Amino acid sequence: MSVRVRISEDSVACALGADDVARALAAALAVRGLTADIVRVSARGLYWLEPLLEVDTDAGSFGYGPVTDADIDSLLDAGLLQGGAHPLALGPVDALPFLARQQRLVFARAGLIRPLSLDDYLESGGYAGLKRVLETGEDAFIAELEASGLRGRGGAAFPAHIKWQGVRAQGDTERFVVCNADEGDSGAYADRMLMEGDPYALLEGMTIAALCVGAEQGYVYVRSEYPHAIEKLKQAVAHAEAAGFLGEDIAGSGRAFRVEVRAGAGAYICGEESALIESIEGKRGQVRARPPLPAVCGLFGKPTLVHNVLSLASLPVIARDGGAAFYHFGRERSRGTLALTLAGCLRRCGLIETAFGPTLGELVDDFGGGAKMGRVKAVQVGGPLGAWLTVDDFDLPLDYEAFAARGAILGHGSVVAVDEACDMAGMARLAFTFCAAESCGKCTPCRVGSVRGGEIVERLMAGSHHAADDVALLLELTDTLRDASLCALGGMLHYPVRSAIEHFPDEFTGRDTR
Amino acid sequence: MTDTLTEDALAALIEQHRGRRGALLPLLHAVQATCGYIPDAAIAPIASALRISRAELEGVISFYADFRRSAPNAHRLRICRAESCRAMGSEALWQAAQSAPSDTDIEVVYCLGACAASPAAEYDGRLLCRLDAARIARLWQEDQP
Numbered sequence A: 001m002s003v004r005v006r007i008s009e010d011s012v013a014c015a016l017g018a019d020d021v022a023r024a025l026a027a028a029l030a031v032r033g034l035t036a037d038i039v040r041v042s043a044r045g046l047y048w049l050e051p052l053l054e055v056d057t058d059a060g061s062f063g064y065g066p067v068t069d070a071d072i073d074s075l076l077d078a079g080l081l082q083g084g085a086h087p088l089a090l091g092p093v094d095a096l097p098f099l100a101r102q103q104r105l106v107f108a109r110a111g112l113i114r115p116l117s118l119d120d121y122l123e124s125g126g127y128a129g130l131k132r133v134l135e136t137g138e139d140a141f142i143a144e145l146e147a148s149g150l151r152g153r154g155g156a157a158f159p160a161h162i163k164w165q166g167v168r169a170q171g172d173t174e175r176f177v178v179c180n181a182d183e184g185d186s187g188a189y190a191d192r193m194l195m196e197g198d199p200y201a202l203l204e205g206m207t208i209a210a211l212c213v214g215a216e217q218g219y220v221y222v223r224s225e226y227p228h229a230i231e232k233l234k235q236a237v238a239h240a241e242a243a244g245f246l247g248e249d250i251a252g253s254g255r256a257f258r259v260e261v262r263a264g265a266g267a268y269i270c271g272e273e274s275a276l277i278e279s280i281e282g283k284r285g286q287v288r289a290r291p292p293l294p295a296v297c298g299l300f301g302k303p304t305l306v307h308n309v310l311s312l313a314s315l316p317v318i319a320r321d322g323g324a325a326f327y328h329f330g331r332e333r334s335r336g337t338l339a340l341t342l343a344g345c346l347r348r349c350g351l352i353e354t355a356f357g358p359t360l361g362e363l364v365d366d367f368g369g370g371a372k373m374g375r376v377k378a379v380q381v382g383g384p385l386g387a388w389l390t391v392d393d394f395d396l397p398l399d400y401e402a403f404a405a406r407g408a409i410l411g412h413g414s415v416v417a418v419d420e421a422c423d424m425a426g427m428a429r430l431a432f433t434f435c436a437a438e439s440c441g442k443c444t445p446c447r448v449g450s451v452r453g454g455e456i457v458e459r460l461m462a463g464s465h466h467a468a469d470d471v472a473l474l475l476e477l478t479d480t481l482r483d484a485s486l487c488a489l490g491g492m493l494h495y496p497v498r499s500a501i502e503h504f505p506d507e508f509t510g511r512d513t514r
Numbered sequence B: 001m002t003d004t005l006t007e008d009a010l011a012a013l014i015e016q017h018r019g020r021r022g023a024l025l026p027l028l029h030a031v032q033a034t035c036g037y038i039p040d041a042a043i044a045p046i047a048s049a050l051r052i053s054r055a056e057l058e059g060v061i062s063f064y065a066d067f068r069r070s071a072p073n074a075h076r077l078r079i080c081r082a083e084s085c086r087a088m089g090s091e092a093l094w095q096a097a098q099s100a101p102s103d104t105d106i107e108v109v110y111c112l113g114a115c116a117a118s119p120a121a122e123y124d125g126r127l128l129c130r131l132d133a134a135r136i137a138r139l140w141q142e143d144q145p
């Protein structure tokens, strides 16, 4: 068998040159009369090392990166196919501290498999969970789900099994499973990686959920900014149908489940579950008042289970290994593993899947390696509606309740770090601009207040003569938004704004007046 | 009808989608994929096929940033101005983009999921990462014949 060289086909790896490197390698191998299998795989999530080449050696998968096409000749001269020494050599990839310190359950296959190969999926434990659920039955799995302690990974962290029981409790009627793949939070890309890299895991999770709540139709609503994920999922659905893992008779069980992949259309608010449902129905993506909850009256008026990509992709792991194995990871009421995505100014940006518990400082400094230039000034966790934290908060453990107690959120796990060059008033301005642009328009405070707030920040940035009053006005405005908004877009805007003002008051009030 | 979306082609798209539940967004995406925008001539046929009013249809189209009611330019540059990219210099990219040739649409996008390699943008559907202003300026030079 010839040596295998793995190169990711993840969209960001390709944007960083992975396709070019793969082409250059193939050409150079041909010129030298060497044979090797170039295998295009999912991404490890080590983006600072992309394009990353991995070669099988006795010591495990040996890495080189970041590689450009210009490096290929010197790599081959150095014995790339045998794991030879080279300035870009990284050693065995699994031993890199960034990876060695992680616990990868949901992303166990990241970087190892061909995303659309059902064989690779099955060989790496895929569909073992579904088989187990078919053997032991729905009630047994829901007990496992409860034992796992899984809480929704989309941001609200609601216990999954309670939502499932809500959907099941609704009499004899049609039901739906909807995957929320709208991942609109800036700094977040774990859903994208999973859909591009391990689409069958999502489909298996949806199938398990559908069997347990009694749904025969599922939808994956993917933001249109993720064309590669949409394409991968569509192909995965077709392959899974052909192999009998989706369709009229799932794995010989006599049960039916079909999945349709739907593209969003450029509206952040469609990540909110009721707006997402409206959007699938073909309407404006406006938030619905609750109650009723989607579990009672959701898509097309039917009971609907809505889950984030990573909640659903956790199900095969829980089904296969049992709820207790999942619960074993984590702490307090935050159980299992959490996917975090490092972004912004850090040296090492990438995906971390870890049991709950490590501190924010470990993420930023140990994993992230600190700022590329200068020092980390602030970190925003949980997306554009998350609070800004500083080095004073680096002791915070990854834990939903611990973050809440500090006036912050973990949300969907994005971690955006900014360095000292960053103007925090500018970031507050961005929060208002974003809210104004993405407001669904249903509540006046969100629609109008976001525009007004942006104007006040602009005035402060230009050097207001009444800076203290303007800051007080801003805080009052975000409090109004918090109290009077129908959903968290307006309702959580106070997090980024208030925290920026509290940590960096001079950047709001200390501007030169004109 | 427009140059690129004939009456027959529109009818075929409508036929292909009308049976699905929640057909409107997939249909609008299909129309736009064919001719780049949602032409006036498509409004009445879509509204009547899906049994919604024209006003309702226009309301849906205008809600979503992706859908356009007029023909796009030859090129499209979408620059991410969300937090991670902003922290890595997206505002300078935005400034550089203002000197784009007039056949290029310049748009804002909030996150492309490429925040591990910020700043990011998308040019004619191609994702670009770790950009700088010089690379932005080269985009249109590459396009010149």
Ligand SMILES: Cc1cc2nc3c(=O)[nH]c(=O)nc-3n(C[C@H](O)[C@H](O)[C@H](O)COP(=O)(O)O)c2cc1C
Binding pocket: A151, A152, A153, A154, A155, A156, A157, A158, A180, A181, A182, A183, A184, A185, A268, A269, A270, A271, A272, A273, A274, A306, A307, A308, A309, A311, A312, A487, A488, A489
């Ligand atoms: C403004 C807003 C945006 C949201 N965006 C997303 C999103 O992009 N992805 C997601 O999974 N959940 C998002 N949510 C949360 C969903 O409403 C919902 O809680 C989630 O899909 C439930 O799935 P889970 O239980 O698996 O977390 C958003 C909520 C709000 C208020």
Ligand code: SF4
Binding pocket: A269, A287, A438, A439, A440, A441, A442, A443, A444, A446, A447, A485, A486, A487, A488, A489, A490, A491
């Ligand atoms: S807070 Fe904003 S986005 Fe949320 S429902 Fe109200 S107007 Fe819509």
Ligand code: FES
Binding pocket: A186, A187, A188, B080, B081, B082, B083, B084, B085, B086, B110, B111, B112, B113, B114, B115, B118, B119, B120
């Ligand atoms: S914030 Fe720009 S790609 Fe995510």
